[in-house]
Amino acid sequence: xxxxxxxxxxxxxxxxxxxxxxxxxxxxxxxxxxxxxxxxxxxxxxxxxxxxxxxxxxxxxxxxxxxxxxxxxxxxxxxxxxxxxxxxxxxxxxxxxxxxxxxxxxxxxxxxxxxxxxxxxxxxxxxxxxxxxxxxxxxxxxxxxxxxxxxxxxxxxxxxxxxxxxxxxxxxxxxxxxxxxxxxxxxxxxxxxxxxxxxxxxxxxxxxxxxxxxxxxxxxxxxxxxxxxxxxxxxxxxxxxxxxxxxxxxxxxx
Numbered sequence: 001x002x003x004x005x006x007x008x009x010x011x012x013x014x015x016x017x018x019x020x021x022x023x024x025x026x027x028x029x030x031x032x033x034x035x036x037x038x039x040x041x042x043x044x045x046x047x048x049x050x051x052x053x054x055x056x057x058x059x060x061x062x063x064x065x066x067x068x069x070x071x072x073x074x075x076x077x078x079x080x081x082x083x084x085x086x087x088x089x090x091x092x093x094x095x096x097x098x099x100x101x102x103x104x105x106x107x108x109x110x111x112x113x114x115x116x117x118x119x120x121x122x123x124x125x126x127x128x129x130x131x132x133x134x135x136x137x138x139x140x141x142x143x144x145x146x147x148x149x150x151x152x153x154x155x156x157x158x159x160x161x162x163x164x165x166x167x168x169x170x171x172x173x174x175x176x177x178x179x180x181x182x183x184x185x186x187x188x189x190x191x192x193x194x195x196x197x198x199x200x201x202x203x204x205x206x207x208x209x210x211x212x213x214x215x216x217x218x219x220x221x222x223x224x225x226x227x228x229x230x231x232x233x234x235x236x237x238x239x240x241x242x243x244x245x246x247x248x249x250x251x252x253x254x
Contacts, residue, residue, distance in 0.1 A: 004031025005249040010179075012188035012213070014039040014195045019069065023189065023241045030245055035185065037176050039195040039202070041169040042070055045141060045162050051078060054136065054161050058085050061159075062133045065091045065121070065147065071138040072100035074163040093121050093147075094218075095240040114238075116218055118147040131155030140164045168198040173206070180209050187214045187248055193225050200229055216247055 009032040013020050017038045024034035045051055055078055058064070066072045072092075076084075090106045092098040094116025098109040110127070112120035121127060135151055138161045148158045179185070188210065190196045196217075200207055207230070214233040217223050223234045237247035 005253065006030040006032030006186075009033070009186035009248075009252060010035055010183065011248070012037060012176075012185045014189060014199055015191055016040045016042045016070070018042060018073070023244065026241055026245050030249065032186070032248075035176075035179060037171065038169055039171075039198040040192065041167045042074070043165040043167050045164055047162075048078075051161055051163055054159065055079060055082060058082070058088060058136070060134060061088055061136045063089045063091060063130070063135045065093070065135060065137045066097045066101065067093045067118075067137065067139040067143065067147070069096045069100040070140065070164055072097055072104065075138045075161065076104050078163060091121060091126070093118060095243075099240065116240075117221075118144060118150075122147065122150050127151070128154070133157070135159075136161050138163055140166050142166075166194050168201070171202065173202050177203075177206055177209070180213075185210070185213045186252070187216060189244060190215050190217050190222060190226060193222050196222060196225055196229065214251060216244055216251075218244070 006027060011027050011032050011034050013024055013034050013036045015023065015038060017036070020036045020038065024036060027034040066075070084106070089110065090101055091110035092101055095111060095113065096116065098111040101109050110124060112124060114120065130151055131154060133156045135156045135158045137147060137158060141162045148160070151158050203210065211230050212232050214235060215226050215231050216235050216237050217226060218237055220236055223236050226234045235247055235251060237244045
């Protein structure tokens with residue numbers, strides 16, 4: 001694999017364990033070596049019954065918005081024997097979530113191409129004239145309110161379907177530190193501010209060992225948070241796993 005673009009590169013993957021397989025495989029195919037150290041644990045929602053009740057009345061909505069691939073996965077897991085209403089349109093905040101929807105048979109997905117955030121989705125023509133529409137937003141507990149607030153201002157009735165919680169894993173950082181001291185990581189993937197914050201807290205005084213590791217993030221907000229925590233080489237990728245790999249390949253080739 002010496003001729004591969006990531007040959008000899010070790011990449012720290014901080015995604016939840018359930019979401020690390022695809023990107024890890026892509027890193028291997030590019031010649032690199034992934035080191036999976038989940039910095040977020042995906043947990044069941046606090047009130048699963050509320051989610052079940054909402055899923056029972058999906059036909060009352062005109063549009064379902066998914067804020068993350070995890071939201072797609074957890075929502076469709078909860079569908080169980082229910083069929084997705086054919087009349088219910090779907091939208092996604094980014095191409096990663098759009099891909100997850102297409103893998104589950106939802107071919108017509110409204111999603112921005114250039115960026116993966118609420119602002120980009122809200123700017124699309126399909127989200128402009130929503131007065132009188134009932135919209136459900138599938139997400140984790142908490143998070144930004146911009147999407148719902150803007151849609152309500154445009155005349156829509158909005159409900160949340162909170163289908164998971166994010167938590168900090170109870171992980172042993174010793175293997176991670178041993179790897180970094182033995183052979184420093186060539187890159188690390190930080191896909192959310194929560195994973196960045198959790199990694200910072202878990203490492204404590206050893207955080208500085210990672211300050212010079214090039215960090216690849218999917219959004220400018222995460223990049224800014226990373227720089228504020230002292231990371232010296234932060235790079236914003238395009239949306240989705242392919243965009244992440246492309247950004248790393250371009251960085252190392254240059």
